[in-house]
Amino acid sequence: MSLTSKETTENFETWLNKPFVSAELKQSLADASILILPTEGFRNHEGPLFPVHTSELYEFLKSKMPEDTIIDICVDSDNFKELALHSDYKRIGNFIVKEMALPLLIGLILLYAQQKYFKDDQSSSTQVVSTTNGASTTVNNSPNTTVVNTNVTVVEKEKPVEEEKPPVKKYHNPPKIKFSYTVVDTTGACKEFEFEGTAKDLETVVEGLNKLNGDGDR
Amino acid sequence: MEIDKIKEELSSVSTKEINYSELAEILKRKKAEAVKLSDEPLAKEIWILEQVCKIQQRYLEAFNKIKQRDFYNAWCLLEKAEIGLLFLKKHFSINENPYQLKFINDVIRKYQSIYPYRLFFSTELIEKEKECSICGKVYKLRDSCGHITGEIYNGELCLWKVTKSELVGVAVVENPVHKYAVAFLKSGEGEGVEDNYDYSSLEYLMKLINQPFDTWDIDFVVKYVSHNLFKTYSPDETCPCNQTDKTYSECCLKEKGVKSLFHEFVVEKPSKEIILPNSIAIKLSK
Known part of the structure; x- marks a missing residue:
């Protein structure tokens, strides 16, 4: 499992000024609290691309959002295309989110992933350290974790000593998801986070985020 | 044959031979009647039984093919049964039912763990256009038809059918979405493939077990x-x-x-x- 973070200058305005967002769409996206973002510059392809199943995720998130929280996709309808890569990770997507909507977004991503990918997941929880500005927080008493909090932060977990186990076929491993989100706080400062892990890992991150929000460390 | 009789028939999968073609025809007729009467719950119940038929039939065929040393085709049938279970699980508990679905689910995984396949091909596609399998409407962002993939409407499963796509690459992976895309060597200059995989573990297992539902x-x-x-x-x-x-x-x-x-x-x-x-x-x- 890994949760990385880095400072970024890409905010809502950055994305709303992209060429694949028309002036008309820009106006309607201006009040959004959450935008689903594309990947740009995939190999030789020009234009934005979204991970496969983004449309399904979008409909799901829309159906669960409270009325006062607007979520949308940062692309004109005619330019919407999905990229099916089919690898070890289930790519959920990239998001930009206003700070106050972050717990809602992460909670709904967890719910979506649980329903779609993790229903039969028997994996055990791994230990997580989440990073804040200049401080490191151990979420669930994990003594064997190392955090280096510089501009690019890498969270690593020292693997516990295990008995020798035979290799499991990769397609029988618990599914893992990957997604990133940029949080924009009330001062306009932006920080990008990237998560890779299983459902249990994500549950731990959600708990950690709730603790951090509760402690006011952000 | 009434629905209850069909359920009874499917429950006997481990003890007697089932005529799946006949059951499929009966279920198809009954579903059409249910849809005509706008009876969604009954249409869905019939869809569930149709899936049970397909899953059981594919598993039994796969077992027989493994017995006959037709390993790759058995592998493909196991995958089809696995996919059927995946779609079914959303609407029906496979754990508590008389149709041996839990056994089939678990044993498929065991067979897959014995197969020697490690590398697979995985297509990398840009999906440019897709349509709803229920209403045929082309998907438009912000103007969806309202059907939800994975749900059952009029006794049919809602899926997206990709109608326009662009192949951008093929990757060699260990964790494929499509397990049928096994990597084989090409045999010389011809069109065929060489199957050089070592199936000795499977062959050994097949000497030990007789019937598909032997534990x-x-x-x-x-x-x-x-x-x-x-x-x-x-x-x-x-x-x-x-x-x-x-x-x-x-x-x-x-x-x-x-x-x-x-x-x-x-x-x-x-x-x-x-x-x-x-x-x-x-x-x-x-």
């Missing part, structure tokens, strides 16, 4: 095989454990033996066709 289990054990059996290997060659790119001297030569993966089978009703070597007959005293 068996598997344990994977790593053991160290004596270096004496690898005397022809030079220390500078790639380690014969085949688990690493290291040389023999860097890898297992330092250990008590060469690491090897063993399959240990536990069979409830072993076939009478084979007498296991080194077996001991134990007389049970009353």
